[in-house]
Amino acid sequence: xxxxxxxxxxxxxxxxxxxxxxxxxxxxxxxxxxxxxxxxxxxxxxxxxxxxxxxxxxxxxxxxxxxxxxxxxxxxxxxxxxxxxxxxxxxxxxxxxxxxxxxxxxxxxxxxxxxxxxxxxxxxxxxxxxxxxxxxxxxxxxxxxxxxxxxxxxxxxxxxxxxxxxxxxxxxxxxxxxxxxxxxxxxxxxxxxxxxxxxxxxxxxxxxxxxxxxxxxxxxxxxxxxxxxxxxx
Numbered sequence: 001x002x003x004x005x006x007x008x009x010x011x012x013x014x015x016x017x018x019x020x021x022x023x024x025x026x027x028x029x030x031x032x033x034x035x036x037x038x039x040x041x042x043x044x045x046x047x048x049x050x051x052x053x054x055x056x057x058x059x060x061x062x063x064x065x066x067x068x069x070x071x072x073x074x075x076x077x078x079x080x081x082x083x084x085x086x087x088x089x090x091x092x093x094x095x096x097x098x099x100x101x102x103x104x105x106x107x108x109x110x111x112x113x114x115x116x117x118x119x120x121x122x123x124x125x126x127x128x129x130x131x132x133x134x135x136x137x138x139x140x141x142x143x144x145x146x147x148x149x150x151x152x153x154x155x156x157x158x159x160x161x162x163x164x165x166x167x168x169x170x171x172x173x174x175x176x177x178x179x180x181x182x183x184x185x186x187x188x189x190x191x192x193x194x195x196x197x198x199x200x201x202x203x204x205x206x207x208x209x210x211x212x213x214x215x216x217x218x219x220x221x222x223x224x225x226x227x228x229x230x231x232x233x
Contacts, residue, residue, distance in 0.1 A: 002058040004146075005182075006139050010047040013134035015127070017043065023126055038123050042108075051102025052131060054139035055182045056202075059094045076172050080201070081164030087155045087211075091203030093147075096173055097157065098182040099139055101131035101196035128196035136198045140210075147204045155208045159200035160190070173199055 018028035020039045031039070062073040069085040071078050073094060080088065088094070109124035136157065144154045161167035170190040174181075185193045192199065 003055065004058075004143075005055040006053060006135075006142065008052045008054070008135055008138060010049060010052060010131070012138055013052070013131060015043060015046075015130055015134055020123070020127060020130065023130060024123075034119065035123070038120055039127070042120070042123055042127050045108075046105065046127060046131065049102055049104045049131075051100065051104065051183060052135050053102070053182055054097060054099035054135045056095050056097035056139065056143065057176060058204075059096070059176075060092070062094050064089055074176065076175065078169060078172060078201075079166065080158070080169075083163040084158045084165055084201070087158070087208075088201070088203040090205055090207040091155065092152065092205035093203070095143060095154075095202040095204060096176055097136065097139060097143075097198075097200055097202065098177065098184050099132055099136035099198045100182055100184055100192075100194050101128045101135065102183070103194045105131065106195050132196045132198045136200070140202065143202065143204075144210060152204050152206055153208050154210050155203040156210055156212075157200045157202045159198060170199060173201075 017036055017039045020043070021028055021031045021036070024031065024035070026035075029036075059073050062071055064071050064085075065077075066089070068077075068079065069082050070080060071085075071088065071094065105124055105128040109121045109128065112118075112121035112124060140154070140157055147154050158165060160170040160173060167190050170186060170192075174186045179185075182197075183194070184197050184199075187193060
């Protein structure tokens with residue numbers, strides 16, 4: 001069971017004003033000046049945040065239960081559902097990961113909201129989510145490169161609460177890691193602290209592919225993966 005850890009400089013994540021404008025519903029370069037300037041200021045400030053990180057653990061001993069569309073690792077049954085199971089079922093390796101933007105941007109958002117600067121607070125919140133996703137994406141890219149050295153591909157990554165995988169199984173996922181792994185604590189209600197964090201699963205093997213997220217098969221509308229795909233169109 002191998003473990004790898006990454007600490008990212010903000011510049012490694014390649015987030016820019018145009019990307020955040022897209023998330024906010026604007027075409028690149030079309031947001032009002034107060035919005036674009038606030039985005040630019042917060043992105044610049046984010047360069048000083050020290051706790052943007054990601055970690056993953058590799059598991060090679062697991063079994064798939066095809067009738068139940070689940071997988072068992074360390075005597076734990078993960079009921080990932082049809083969509084995710086079909087993406088993972090040819091995997092030879094299972095990878096669980098955590099990624100976080102850290103606590104700083106959550107605190108900044110809360111402070112802005114408390115003083116009545118709701119625009120800045122909201123944009124902090126949006127950028128925090130995108131930092132966490134970008135950290136996971138960068139980790140995913142590096143995992144893909146590592147697996148390619150042995151001729152393996154990787155799947156897309158999937159998180160509890162999406163694509164039919166119940167959020168409560170976050171507790172099972174976190175049980176595979178030491179306490180406070182990646183600086184993230186899980187609450188009793190399965191929310192992560194820091195809030196701007198991501199967890200999930202990736203498959204690897206000779207007969208799997210990293211594909212666009214199967215959003216057309218999923219009923220969730222308010223989803224970061226769906227928004228990300230929509231922004232590319």
